[in-house]
Amino acid sequence: MPTAVIRTAAALRADRRTLLLAAGTVMSAFAIGAAVQTAWVFGNQGGDVPVLARIGANLTAVVAMLVILAVTGVSLPQRGALTMSAGVLGAGVTASGVRFASQLLLDVYVDPPQRVIVAELASGATVAWIAASMGLAAMLSQRRLRLEVTNAAQDRLRIELALQALQHEEVRVRREVAEGLHGSMQQRLVLIVARLDGLLGGLGERATEADLTILREVRAEIETVREADVRATSRMLYPDQLEVGMVPAIRALLGRIPTAVNTRLGVTDEVRVLDDPTASRLTRSERLLAVRVVEEAISNALRHGRAEVVDVRVSLVDDSLELRVSDDGRGFGDEAGVPSGTARLADRLRLAGGELRVSSVPGDGTQVVARLPVESLRTAPL
Incomplete structure (x- = not known):
C-alpha cells in the first residue's frame, strides 16, 4: 500500500x-x-x-x-x-x-x-x-x-531540493570552467609561447637587443600566467583529485604547500570508508565544500598567520563530517574579525545545515572547525 x-x-x-x-x-x-x-x-x-x-x-x-x-x-x-x-x-x-x-x-x-x-x-x-x-x-x-x-x-x-539543485549546478559550472582553463586556455598559451620562441629564433640580428628583451619578458609573463594564475584558478574552482575523493583532494592540496611549512593530515577509518573511491558515499558537492573549508583555512594560515605548522584532522561525528584545521601562526584577536572568504564559507555551511567556528588567540595560532552534514548518513548507517 x-x-x-x-x-x-x-x-x-x-x-x-x-x-x-x-x-x-x-x-x-x-x-x-x-x-x-x-x-x-x-x-x-x-x-x-x-x-x-x-x-x-x-x-x-x-x-x-x-x-x-x-x-x-x-x-x-x-x-x-x-x-x-x-x-x-x-x-x-x-x-x-x-x-x-x-x-x-x-x-x-x-x-x-x-x-x-x-x-x-x-x-x-x-x-x-x-x-x-x-x-x-x-x-x-x-x-x-x-x-x-x-x-x-x-x-x-x-x-x-532547491539547495541541492544549486549545489549540483555550481559543481557542474566549476568543473566546466576549470576544465576550460586547464585545457583550452593553457593550450592556447602554450601555442603563443611556442610562436614567440619561433619569432625569437627567427629574428636573430634583425632585431635590437631591447626588442628581444621585451619579447623575452612577454614570454616569461605568459609562462607565469599559465603556470601560476591559470592553474591556480583552475584548482580553486575544482580541486585536483576531487573526482577520486575528498581525502585525495586534501592530500593534493597539502602537497602544493611549500616544504618550509610542516603539514600533517589525520583521517579516521570511518571517513576513509565513507570516502572510498570505489563506492564513495559523499556527493561531489559535499567533497567540494569540505576541500574548500580546508583550502580557505590553510590560505589564511599562510597568508595572514605566517604559520609554520598546519594540522588537518577529518573525522565523523554522528551524521556529519568534522574538519579541524589548526596552525601555529600569529593568530588574531576579536578586533581583526573573520576574513570575508571564511564568512562566506560559514554562510554556505549554514545553508547546508552545518556550521563553521573560528577560534584564535594573538600569538597562539588559529583553529577552524567545520561541521558538514552527510546526506547519505541521514537515512542509512555507515
Whole structure:
C-alpha cells in the first residue's frame, strides 16, 4: 500500500478518535454530574431520585451520540462546514431522544407531564450538541495543526531540493570552467609561447637587443600566467583529485604547500570508508565544500598567520563530517574579525545545515572547525 494512502488513513483515524474522545469526555462529565446534582437537590427536598437509573440513561445518550458521529462520517475531511454542523445537531437531537426513552424504560419518569418532557428533551439536546461541537472543534484544531506541520515539512523539502539543485549546478559550472582553463586556455598559451620562441629564433640580428628583451619578458609573463594564475584558478574552482575523493583532494592540496611549512593530515577509518573511491558515499558537492573549508583555512594560515605548522584532522561525528584545521601562526584577536572568504564559507555551511567556528588567540595560532552534514548518513548507517 502506498505511503500516502497509509498516512491518509492514519490521519482519518486520528481525526475520528479525537472527535469521539473529546465529545464523549465532555458529555460523560455532564451526564454523571447532572445526575448527581439532581439527586442531591431533590434529596435535600425529601424526594426520592433514582441516581443510578439517571446515570444509566445519560450514559446511553453518550453512546448513542458517539455511534451517530462515527456512522455519519462527520470527521471526514470532504465534509463541509454546513454538513458537519448538521451532523452535530442531528447527533445531539437523536441522543436527547434516546436519553428520554431510556429514562422511561428505567422508570426515572412514570407518565411525566409535557413540561418535563420538553425540558428533558431540550436540555439533553443542548448538552449533547455542546459536547459534540467541542469534539468537532478539537478535531478541526488538530487537523489545522497537522496541515501546518505538513506544509512546513513540504516547504523545508522544497528548500532542500532547491539547495541541492544549486549545489549540483555550481559543481557542474566549476568543473566546466576549470576544465576550460586547464585545457583550452593553457593550450592556447602554450601555442603563443611556442610562436614567440619561433619569432625569437627567427629574428636573430634583425632585431635590437631591447626588442628581444621585451619579447623575452612577454614570454616569461605568459609562462607565469599559465603556470601560476591559470592553474591556480583552475584548482580553486575544482580541486585536483576531487573526482577520486575528498581525502585525495586534501592530500593534493597539502602537497602544493611549500616544504618550509610542516603539514600533517589525520583521517579516521570511518571517513576513509565513507570516502572510498570505489563506492564513495559523499556527493561531489559535499567533497567540494569540505576541500574548500580546508583550502580557505590553510590560505589564511599562510597568508595572514605566517604559520609554520598546519594540522588537518577529518573525522565523523554522528551524521556529519568534522574538519579541524589548526596552525601555529600569529593568530588574531576579536578586533581583526573573520576574513570575508571564511564568512562566506560559514554562510554556505549554514545553508547546508552545518556550521563553521573560528577560534584564535594573538600569538597562539588559529583553529577552524567545520561541521558538514552527510546526506547519505541521514537515512542509512555507515
